[in-house]
Amino acid sequence: MSDKPRLGRRRFLQGAALGGAAAAATPVIAQTPDASSPAPGVVRRTPPTPSLEETMRPVPDLYTQSSSGGDFMVDCMRGLGIEYVAATPGDSFKGLHESIINYGMTSDPKLTFITTMHEEASVAMAHGYAKIEGKPMACMMHAAVGLQHGSMAIYNAWCDRVPIFMISGANLDATRRGDKIDWLHAVNDGPGLVRDYTKWDDTPPSLQAFSESAARAYKFAMTPPYGPVLLAVDKPMQEGPLPEGRKPTVTRAPRTLPPQADDAGLRELAKALVQAENPVLVADRAARTPKGLMLMVELAELLQAAVIDMGARMNFPWRHPLNQSARRQAVLREADLVLGMELTDFYTVINTPAGMRGQTRRNLGPNCKTVSLSSIEFYMKANYQDYERMADVDLSLAGDAEASLPTLIEQVRLLVDAGRKSAFQARGQKLAAAHKAAFNRSRQLAAAGWDDSPISVPRMCMELWEQLRHEDWTLANPTTFQSDWPQQLWTADRHHNLLGVAGGAGQGYTAPASLGAALANKRHGRITVAMNGDGDLMFGPGILWTAAHEKIPILYLVHNNRAWHQETMLVQTVANRRERGIDRVKIGTAITDPNIDYAKMAQSMGVFAIGPVTNPADLGPAIKKAMAVVKAGEPALIDVVSQGR
Amino acid sequence: MHIRAHALLVLALALSATAAAAQAPTPVNGDATAGRRLFVDDGCANCHGTRGLGSGVAPSLVPLLPRDAFVRQLRAPLRAMPAYTAAVVSEGQVDDMIAYLRSIKPGKPAADIPLLHD
Numbered sequence: 001m002s003d004k005p006r007l008g009r010r011r012f013l014q015g016a017a018l019g020g021a022a023a024a025a026t027p028v029i030a031q032t033p034d035a036s037s038p039a040p041g042v043v044r045r046t047p048p049t050p051s052l053e054e055t056m057r058p059v060p061d062l063y064t065q066s067s068s069g070g071d072f073m074v075d076c077m078r079g080l081g082i083e084y085v086a087a088t089p090g091d092s093f094k095g096l097h098e099s100i101i102n103y104g105m106t107s108d109p110k111l112t113f114i115t116t117m118h119e120e121a122s123v124a125m126a127h128g129y130a131k132i133e134g135k136p137m138a139c140m141m142h143a144a145v146g147l148q149h150g151s152m153a154i155y156n157a158w159c160d161r162v163p164i165f166m167i168s169g170a171n172l173d174a175t176r177r178g179d180k181i182d183w184l185h186a187v188n189d190g191p192g193l194v195r196d197y198t199k200w201d202d203t204p205p206s207l208q209a210f211s212e213s214a215a216r217a218y219k220f221a222m223t224p225p226y227g228p229v230l231l232a233v234d235k236p237m238q239e240g241p242l243p244e245g246r247k248p249t250v251t252r253a254p255r256t257l258p259p260q261a262d263d264a265g266l267r268e269l270a271k272a273l274v275q276a277e278n279p280v281l282v283a284d285r286a287a288r289t290p291k292g293l294m295l296m297v298e299l300a301e302l303l304q305a306a307v308i309d310m311g312a313r314m315n316f317p318w319r320h321p322l323n324q325s326a327r328r329q330a331v332l333r334e335a336d337l338v339l340g341m342e343l344t345d346f347y348t349v350i351n352t353p354a355g356m357r358g359q360t361r362r363n364l365g366p367n368c369k370t371v372s373l374s375s376i377e378f379y380m381k382a383n384y385q386d387y388e389r390m391a392d393v394d395l396s397l398a399g400d401a402e403a404s405l406p407t408l409i410e411q412v413r414l415l416v417d418a419g420r421k422s423a424f425q426a427r428g429q430k431l432a433a434a435h436k437a438a439f440n441r442s443r444q445l446a447a448a449g450w451d452d453s454p455i456s457v458p459r460m461c462m463e464l465w466e467q468l469r470h471e472d473w474t475l476a477n478p479t480t481f482q483s484d485w486p487q488q489l490w491t492a493d494r495h496h497n498l499l500g501v502a503g504g505a506g507q508g509y510t511a512p513a514s515l516g517a518a519l520a521n522k523r524h525g526r527i528t529v530a531m532n533g534d535g536d537l538m539f540g541p542g543i544l545w546t547a548a549h550e551k552i553p554i555l556y557l558v559h560n561n562r563a564w565h566q567e568t569m570l571v572q573t574v575a576n577r578r579e580r581g582i583d584r585v586k587i588g589t590a591i592t593d594p595n596i597d598y599a600k601m602a603q604s605m606g607v608f609a610i611g612p613v614t615n616p617a618d619l620g621p622a623i624k625k626a627m628a629v630v631k632a633g634e635p636a637l638i639d640v641v642s643q644g645r
Numbered sequence: 646m647h648i649r650a651h652a653l654l655v656l657a658l659a660l661s662a663t664a665a666a667a668q669a670p671t672p673v674n675g676d677a678t679a680g681r682r683l684f685v686d687d688g689c690a691n692c693h694g695t696r697g698l699g700s701g702v703a704p705s706l707v708p709l710l711p712r713d714a715f716v717r718q719l720r721a722p723l724r725a726m727p728a729y730t731a732a733v734v735s736e737g738q739v740d741d742m743i744a745y746l747r748s749i750k751p752g753k754p755a756a757d758i759p760l761l762h763d
Contacts, residue, residue, distance in 0.1 A: 443762075447755040448705045449698035457700065462760040483702060489761075565691065569702075572688040576727035583686045644691050645700040 067242040069207050070099030072250075073233070076214045078109050079250045082138050082165060084129070084519065086114040086122040088149075090142025092169020092185060095238025097140070114519070114550055117542025119146045121512040123153035123228075125546075126164040128476060128516030131313075131499050134289055136163040136221055137516070143169045143232075144185040151194050152506045157228045158197035159344075159386045160312070160503025161285060161376075163221035164228040165214075170203060172234050190232045196383040199227030207237060208248040215251040224258040224288065224375040224400040258288075260407060261373055261399025269339070269371055269397065270411030274420055276337035276369075278427070279305045280324075282349055283315035283401070286341035290495035292402035293317075299409050302416065304428030306331045309487070311479065312344060313500045317493035318486075319439075321432030326442060326488055330434075332363045340372045341401040346391035375400040386504065442488040454561070455616045455642045461485040463619045464529065464557060467627050474521055476514035477530040478502055481566070482559065483645045496526065508539030511556065515547055518554035518635075527630060529555045534591055534598065535564040541601060547635035548606030555630045556637040557623075558598045560612065563590045565644045598639035611639025673712060673740040673747075680745030683738055692726070697746050709746050715739070 073096055077085070085100055087093070097113070104111030116122045122139040129137045141150045147168045157164050171177055171186045187193075191201035200220040204210040210233065217229040242248070260266075273279050281300055287293040296316050300307045306324040308331060309315045316323050324331045332338065332349070340346045350370060351360040364370070370393045377398035380387050397404070416424070446458035461482060469491070476499040479486055492498060499517050502509035514530035521528045537558060547554055568589040575582040586592075599611035608629045610622045619640060626636035684690055684697065692703035699705035703726070709715065716739060719729045734742070755761045 443755040445699065445705075446761055447758055448752055449694050449696055449700075450752050450758055452694065452696055452698065452752075454695065456694065456698075466760055483700060568688070569691050572691065573727040576729060576733060579730050579732040582688055582729075582733055585688060643694050643700055645702045 065241040068095070068099055068103070069236075069240050069242060070095040070097075070238045071103045072207050072242060072248060073210060073214075073238065074099045074104040074111055075250050076211050077138060077165070078104070078111055080165070080214060080218045080253055081135060082111065083109070084112050084114055084137040085140060086116050086125045086137065086516075087140035088116050088119055088122060088142075088146070090140070090146050090169055091181075092143040092146075092171055092235055093140045093167065093233065093238065094169075095235060095240075096167065096169075096233065099238070114546065116512070116546050118540050119150035120153045120508055121515075121540050121543045121546065123150045123157065123164060123166065124509050124512035125516035125519065125543075126166075127153065127157045127160065127162050127503075127509070128499060128513030128518075129520045130162050130164060130226075130516075131160075131513075132474065132496055132517045132520035136165040136218070137519075138165040138167060140167045140169070142185065143171055143190055144187050147190060147193055152504070153509070153512075154194050154228050154230075155197045155384070156502045156504040156506045156509050158199075158384075158503065159505075160501060161225045161227060161342075162503070163226040165218060165221060166198075166228055166230040168230060168232045169238075170232040170234045172203075173236070176236065191230045194230065196381055197228075197386075198230050199379070201230040201232070203232040203234070204237075205234075206248070207243065210237065211248055211251045215253040218253040219256055222253075223256050224403070225379055226288075227379075258400040258403040259375060259378060259398075261397040261404040263407065265395070265397045265399075266404060266408045267411050269373070269395070270408055270415055272337055272369065272371070273303055273305070273339065274412055274415040277423075278334050279303060279337040279339065280308060280331055280335040281305050281339050281341065282308045282310060282343060283341045284310040284312040284343045285315075285500075286401040286405075287313050287315045287495060288342075288400070288402045292405070293493075293495045295402060295405035295409065299405060299412065302409060302412055302424075304424035304431070306335075306431055308332075308349075310343065310349075311484070311487065311498070311501065312342075312503075314492065314495050314498040315341075317491075319491045319493070321435045322428065323435060324431060324438075326438040327434060329363060333365060335364060335368050337369045337371070338364065340370065340374070340391075340393075342374050342376070343372065344386075345388040346370070346372055346393060347389040350391055369394045371395045371397065373397045373399060373401050373404060439488070442485075446485065446489060449643065451616055452643065453614050453616065453641070455614070455619060455640055457482050457559070457643055457645055458485050458489070459616050460531070460557065460559070460619065460640050460642055462489060463616075463623055464531070465490050466620060467623045468527065468529065471527045472525065473497065473527045473529060474499060474517055475530070476517045476528050476554075477510045477532060479531075481533055481645065482531055496521070496524075507533075507536050510536050511543045512540060512546075514556070515543055515552055515554055518547075518552045519550075522552060527555070527627070528553070529557065531557045531559045533565075534558055534560045534562065534596065537598070538591070538596070542605075544602050544607050544635070544637065545605040551633060552635060553630045553633050554635045555623075555626055556602075556635070558611070558637065558639045560598065560639055560641050561644045562592050562595060562641070563644070565589075568644075598637065602637040607635050607637050609637040609639070611637075612641050613638060614641045673743045675737075675740030675742070675744030677741070677744040677748045679738075680741035680743070683734070684742055684745055687729070687734065689742070696749050698749070698752060705751075706746050707749050707751050709743065712739075712743060715743065 100113045119141045126137045126139045141147045168190050177183050202213040204213045221229045300322045307316045307322050308328050309325045351362055354361040372393045449456040474496050478501045510532045518528035572585045575585050599609035602609035613619050613622050622638050626638050629636040694700050697706035
């Protein structure tokens with residue numbers, strides 16, 4: 001069928017009939033537009049008032065088409081290996097939306113639409129997905145207001161160095177904008193809103209340009225340091241047919257290899273590590289992939305060095321004897337060399353803030369050397385301050401830590417002789433004993449308030465662990481608000497066991513990011529759990545509907561301390577300093593009066609839910625019940641009324 | 646994790662102060678019920694738990710420090726804890742809180758909790 005437009009015959013004949021009837025019935029008609037009297041013999045004629053039926057009748061769509069720019073874009077995304085697109089629907093990408101559901105989802109390889117209730121959830125789902133799957137999924141956002149909604153989640157992904165492939169609709173041609181909403185949601189440079197925290201963006205003017213930009217965007221997203229990328233796509237390009245003449249071609253993204261640090265620098269580092277008496281390896285995003293975790297273990301065991309895992313990723317097994325994360329201050333005090341690998345904030349590894357007027361206290365001994373190994377040296381922007389305070393580091397090696405580890409390990413191996421090996425063994429034995437002692441101390445501390453109500457956080461963590469310990473699992477929430485109890489007490493040695501942090505600490509991350517991780521875990525048969533703060537969940541509870549609608553198995557434990565607990569403590573600090581009203585700090589921080597019933601809320605959206613659970617003895621059975629639902633392929637939620645931390 | 650190290654330091658200080666005192670606690674004339682309300686409403690529970698048995702950000706207050714050491718920590722605390730001056734918590738209210746905290750029985754030890762064993 002032709003893609004040329006066809007006028008409806010009925011409307012043509014209608015117009016001709018009206019013209020003929022008017023000509024027969026009236027005398028000469030005045031055409032003057034103003035109210036002054038016409039000339040004698042001339043009668044003013046006003047146009048007929050349209051009937052109600054005519055005003056209500058929709059303007060018929062006059063086009064049909066057999067090809068689609070949106071379908072071509074789907075092919076481009078498939079060519080990049082993208083399997084999912086999360087979105088809340090929007091007019092400015094309806095062309096691509098239709099292509100995904102009627103072309104992408106009905107032919108192979110499938111590109112599947114995941115429906116969310118908020119653009120922030122779309123981006124955060126992609127964020128969590130990428131950390132499990134090691135590749136991006138896509139998300140789409142409506143022009144202007146949709147991108148505004150998603151912007152905080154984009155910032156989180158930027159700070160967390162995670163690849164996300166984002167598309168925003170655009171409505172660039174002013175003459176094609178239909179009504180006032182089209183204008184309200186039109187912006188000349190849409191990606192400009194988030195340019196400070198995206199790695200790359202483009203507004204391709206043609207389908208071929210889209211193809212090439214998509215491949216370039218993917219390449220940038222997947223070159224460490226990873227980051228979110230954005231394409232703004234004009235409506236006519238999505239909605240219209242393929243251009244006549246030369247058909248666009250799908251551009252593939254090349255295989256990319258991450259940048260390794262300079263060889264000479266790694267040799268110098270290897271020498272320093274081998275010679276050090278108390279080297280400490282501090283890792284934050286060092287283990288970018290499962291291979292990175294193995295390499296971290298290999299390096300640490302070769303050196304018998306202390307490892308501090310800062311927790312942005314799963315960098316080191318939690319029960320490994322060299323893991324000294326629980327006694328970080330003691331280890332840093334004794335260190336003579338600290339290697340920071342992909343650290344968010346080296347400054348506060350070296351120094352601890354001490355007071356509210358910017359004072360700090362040095363954590364390291366006066367002669368301790370510091371080396372940074374990080375890919376962030378290749379790429380940073382200036383406006384948002386996520387690069388943290390400038391650390392006083394002796395040597396900075398620009399390179400992806402994981403990619404640099406094989407060379408570093410090889411160089412260390414060449415330098416270790418019998419004498420150093422013996423010294424390392426003695427060091428390792430001391431560290432193993434210290435690790436065991438710290439673990440036992442954690443168990444003692446966890447017992448405090450074991451039978452309390454509200455339920456203690458260690459109790460909540462250990463009841464959950466009891467149900468998880470024999471499964472292949474992912475803990476998808478950042479654990480700061482649970483005081484890192486899982487790291488202190490659980491056993492974890494797989495990269496996917498911990499999803500890590502939000503990146504930008506933007507609240508509202510946990511529930512959707514966890515669901516994105518669960519989406520990725522579905523194919524691997526893993527259990528995904530998240531201890532989700534109540535305040536955090538309420539930023540976007542609609543994600544629970546997405547979990548039910550898309551049938552993504554996940555277990556949410558709502559860490560329901562009935563407050564934005566962190567902020568409660570912060571406001572309290574100020575009230576104490578001002579010596580007033582510390583009994584009023586719950587104003588603006590407590591989530592009570594009324595208490596939210598999270599179980600009822602979840603049930604209303606199709607999620608199996610139990611709660612509120614206030615008796616700790618009820619928690620284990622509740623988790624067991626919920627876990628059965630998750631194993632059957634459905635989401636579940638338990639509202640746990642718990643202590644603050 | 647540095648917060649937990651702080652908690653351990655304060656706990657160590659508390660234990661050493663207790664060992665140094667090595668005698669029956671100083672009697673106080675406080676109201677435990679009023680003390681519980683203060684402890685929860687004035688925010689102590691946010692960090693120390695509703696029964697003062699600790700959390701990841703603050704140590705257990707049971708067994709309790711001697712009164713002098715307790716007041717020193719309250720008025721001029723180490724590290725992250727905010728200071729509670731006499732304008733915020735009067736001496737009488739300190740006695741109420743101490744009465745409450747002394748009424749709390751310590752929980753069972755880790756050795757008696759199966760979930761805390763491998």
